[in-house]
Amino acid sequence: MFDDRPPDGPVRYRTTNAGIRAAAIPATCKVGVHSLARVGYIARASEDEGVVRISCRECAEVPDVDHFWVLALRGAPPELVELDDEPYRDMTPIMVDPRGRGVPPERARPTRA
């Protein structure tokens, strides 16, 4: 379901008025068409790799759609996770072509002896 692509960027954190460390994850899927709160999502954090992957349920059903965010974790695990697009306005998602990263294989040309 997931691959080991590099992160799109870091997780954005904030401290609430009550002093709680909160992590934001994007409220919109990576393709930009679905509200994750509405269609559902899977968020899976890997402490070993230092990233969290957030997959849109709707996009994950469609072949060849780049369906998940990869965000780099920083510091202690957050006490709270929020869905919020605002902290991610300046982040440009790295879109990956699952069929081969957009580079066609060089065609083998016949060589002369």
Ligand SMILES: [Zn+2]
């Ligand atoms: Zn989606």
